Amino acid sequence: MTATPLSTPPQTPIGRIPVLDISPIVDGGARPTKSVVGETFLVEATVIREGHDAVSASVVLTDPDGTDHLTQMVCTNPGLNTWEAVVSADRTGLWTFRVEGWSDPFGTWEHDATVKIQADVDTALMLAEGAVLLDRAAETEDRTPAGRATLAAGAAALRDETRPPQVRLSAVTHGPVHEELTGTPVRDHVTPSTAYPLLVERQLALTGAWYEFFPRSEGALYDEESHTWRSGTLRTAAKRLHSVAGMGFDVIYLTPIHPIGQAAKKGPNNTLDAGPEDPGSPYAIGSADGGHDAIHPDLGTFDDFDFFVGEARRLGLEVAMDIALQCSPDHPWVTEHPEWFTTRADGTIAFAENPPKKYQDIYPLNFDNDPAGAYAEMRRMIQVWIDHGVTLFRVDNPHTKPVEFWQWLIQDVARDHPDIIWLSEAFTKPAMMRTLAKAGFQQSYTYYAWRNTKPDLEEYVTELATETAHYMRPSFWPTTHDILTPYMQFGGQAAWKLRAALAGTLVPTYGIYTGYELMEHVARPGAEEQIDNEKYQYRNRRWEDYEPGGEREGQSLAWYLRRLNEIRREHPALHWLRNVTFHHVDDENIMAFSKRRAVPADETTGVPAHDDVVIVIANLDPHSTRWSRVVFDMPALGLHPDEGFRAHDLITDQWWDFLREAMVHLGPDHEPVHIIELKRY
Structure with a gap:
């Protein structure tokens, strides 16, 4: 019998200079790696070749116009052939990046010539070969005239037999010739990897401070005689924008502003016995007054909404809207498109449940019966709000809808509106949170609220800053x-300062829900949420009472949030995610970390190039004041281990002289957090 040869699957050519294990890529390059304009990120690869000749590598970023931008890589682990480079993109759009491996003839010659000439082996031959190589290098297409002149001088030095061989060699292996060939090398056998997608977005996609409020509460008034509330409006809510902008926030985020259904309407504290004057939950969207593309009549009209957006823009705020793809039983879609819902065996439409919780006032959408029709309607509805100036969407429970729907919607919107930013509110399992980020959400809610100990925080932030940073941007x-959470219910003022400070410095994007500055900490019995929850009723916080001369003057943390946001704006180190370093502290309740970023010179202001370094030291125990020793990772701060530095506390304006080891004193009797600007002597 004749043996049948085994068939082999087709293989991708490995290339003349193999380039392997490239990172960061997402799902093998099926989805784009993410960055923002100016954000630096590390590209790594394994690059090898046969024999002993020198090999090198470059990262090539290709911009949306097709222009290549090349960065030389450095071998950081010769034994494992690991090459890396830090790169960044200078404008938005869909880029690509690839790694090119190449043979380095100058590196090969430099090594061989140094060894042989020192041993006086083939000295004349090595010098001659070097001169020929420099002649060839001078003809490289991208060589500048000055570079050609430098290489010509080097070739002449190698051929100058009046000088000793070591001197001739040194003229090329050190100084201008070496620098020229390091900066613009001769690259033989260039072998490119696959080009991987890189989506570069505007900076707000990574860095920003959000402030959430319920528009109906801003300006709401209670009539003592009739025992009824009058809803706030978009116009009265606009009056609050000046204070929000004054605290330094970037985004004003509105909970749903649509008509609210009356069927199964929820009363105070999520009860089922709502009265006619109770407003209901704004997440029970839809009534005879309209659905997701309408505004609740109590709040005003689209003219009022346009006024609100205009005021926000005038004050430097962008407007984010809550998108909750769910309906009240009264929503027009229920009668017009019953196929967009799930019908049970008894003929009723299934309401939302998370056993044992029941949400009788909400019908979830079902996208499987008529995906084309449902997708098109959602896209039309989103466009309504974009046309009225909304630039960010906070999506409620996106993990309860098909991921492929979000991928389609976000991509379709981005074709005409690439600046739109989507925040995923998916408090769910890690795999789904990560997949939604891969599908297109620029930002993601996180488990931060439940991470309160040092080990939990350090482990979680390290994961976010390394494993997922190239596609999932956390919002704390x-x-x-x-x-x-119980931590916030019982931690007192120290807890409220601490958690805001950590949220605003551990990651670039954070947010607060209105009332945070008032430390509203009383929970509804049996639930980890506010009592008299604003989702089900109006709340007049009487902001005027906290202003100078008010009866509660000095009881607000608005000043603390303002200072935190000032610090964030003043320090570029806090604008990035991947640059966090944790430092040792003896006390298990005190955490220390730093962020460092190189800042180029500013010709306008005359500020020279420098490293911006911010150090945060926090006592995570809000109930006790603690002393402890901090041991800094000095190289991570850009310092020699024996150096000292001036430490400027940006909250209290205190100054200290710190060495590699320092003692700190933090707690409710003082400030719970040091946010320190490092100043060199």
């Missing part, structure tokens, strides 16, 4: 309108 919220 100490509380939300749904979340009030």
